[in-house]
Amino acid sequence: MADSKVNIKNRKARFNxxxxxxxxAGIKLLGTEIKSIREGKASLQEAYCYFADESRLMVKNMHVAEYSHGNINNHDPLRERLLLLHKRELQKIKAEVEKGNRTIVPLNLYINDRGLAKMKIALAQGKKNYDKRESIKERDVKRDMDRALSR
Structure with a gap:
């Protein structure tokens, strides 16, 4: 069970x-959802997190494909899912988001050593266009240097 390394990444998160x-954070999932995630059939591309109320952090638009061997009781692929964090962490995140210009972004979804689905979330601030261009420039320079070293 823990042998298969499931690591689903949100590749655009660190760029944007x-x-x-x-x-x-832990995730509250249904049985067919965890089976589908263990098969690696999930996506975080459009996902974002928000507070439903004071003490509930939810993830929305995380796509978990329907389980291939599921029946009529299969889950909805885009349903909202509850994230499980300690109360202290929730209060810290909520305080930062209320300050303004902060958002909660899922970075990756993985199965830990005990077989539980975990999500790494980030308290993030949106980049400006010039910051994104700088990231592209750094990536291109690093790629060129790696190519030069490999020759």
Whole structure:
């Protein structure tokens, strides 16, 4: 069970946002959802997190494909899912978001050593266009240097 390394990443998150702080959260899932995630059939591309009320952090638009061997009681692929964090962490995140210009972005979804689904979320601030261009420039320079070294 723990042999298969499931690590689903949100590749655009670090490009579009400057990560300020990260947290590890559990996810409340249905049976067919965890089976589908273990098969690696999930996506975080359009996902974002928000507070439903004072003490509930939810993830929305996380796509978990329907389980292939599921029946009529299969889950909805885009349903909202509850993130499980300690109360202290929730209060810290909520305070930062209320300050303004902060958002909560899922970075990756994985199965830990005990077989539980975990999501790494980040407290992030949106990048400006010039910051994104700088990231592209740094990536291109690094790629060129790696190519030169490999020759």
């Amino acid at each position: 946002y400057e990560v300020l702080d990260t947290f590890e």
